[in-house]
Amino acid sequence: MEVGALRVASIVDRIDGPSNWTIERDVHALILYEAGSYHWLETWQDDQRTSLGDPLPGEMWLVPAGRRYRGTAKGGAVRTIEVEIPAAMLSIAPDTRALAAHHDLALAALVRALLAGDAAAAEPLLAILDKTLAAMTGRPDSPLIVQRINDLMAFIQTQLELPLTVEDMAAEVGMSVNSLIVHFTRATGRTPAQYVLRQRLRRACWFLMNRPLTIAEIAFATGFSSHAHLCAIFRSKIGMSPGEWRRRHRSAILPAEEDK
Numbered sequence: 001m002e003v004g005a006l007r008v009a010s011i012v013d014r015i016d017g018p019s020n021w022t023i024e025r026d027v028h029a030l031i032l033y034e035a036g037s038y039h040w041l042e043t044w045q046d047d048q049r050t051s052l053g054d055p056l057p058g059e060m061w062l063v064p065a066g067r068r069y070r071g072t073a074k075g076g077a078v079r080t081i082e083v084e085i086p087a088a089m090l091s092i093a094p095d096t097r098a099l100a101a102h103h104d105l106a107l108a109a110l111v112r113a114l115l116a117g118d119a120a121a122a123e124p125l126l127a128i129l130d131k132t133l134a135a136m137t138g139r140p141d142s143p144l145i146v147q148r149i150n151d152l153m154a155f156i157q158t159q160l161e162l163p164l165t166v167e168d169m170a171a172e173v174g175m176s177v178n179s180l181i182v183h184f185t186r187a188t189g190r191t192p193a194q195y196v197l198r199q200r201l202r203r204a205c206w207f208l209m210n211r212p213l214t215i216a217e218i219a220f221a222t223g224f225s226s227h228a229h230l231c232a233i234f235r236s237k238i239g240m241s242p243g244e245w246r247r248r249h250r251s252a253i254l255p256a257e258e259d260k
Helices: 105-115 119-134 143-157 166-173 177-188 192-210 215-221 227-237 242-252
Strands: 006-015 019-023 027-037 041-045 048-052 059-063 069-073 076-086
Touching: 006 105, 027 105, 027 192, 048 143, 059 105, 076 105, 076 119, 105 119, 143 166, 143 177, 143 192, 166 177, 166 192, 177 192, 192 215, 192 227, 192 242, 215 227, 215 242, 227 242
Parallel strands: none
Antiparallel strands: 006 076, 019 069, 027 059, 027 076, 041 048, 041 069
């Protein structure tokens, strides 16, 4: 659907098993995940790993024009809203960090407004994207450092239920703690500790939406010390209790008739 100079579409994508795909376009593509799950999603921009773990409702990925975006999933079905933005309408510096698994309530609302045919949503959407991306510019690291960060992200994902210190992570990739913090933050926009916490929260959200586990069981399965610890972090970072998040988002599971 054409909405002003943008193209918007709602897409249901079903994957019956392990799948890989590559996107290279001459337009920017903003993808908002609305419902469903791939069971596992891993994304890359050029040679940099940008995200690991199932997409959650409201998370967004941006595929910049002229860049190579790769995805890997293990199966499942998702519903997304995709906005195509002409390259001339949004300038992205070459060394801008990838926007992946990004959560911005205002931006998501504008994407949904575009899908509803509201052309007035285009200008504020582009303004938010421009401001967000401008704050994500940096300088590139060497291929060796990029590979170490890629490897560490994969390692972290296997350790989320276990105690994991920044010293453990530095030792895993053969870097000093200070060097790791500098390079990891440059690559992801978060310190290693902040990234680990965010990944634990994302996994907890997935469990809340997809598994009939108690809050305490989910806390221990995702590296939190107790039910109270998970609830405190949830309220601090997400602004609601785990139980409230579960009630709000269980409907984000695709119904059977939509999953065909």
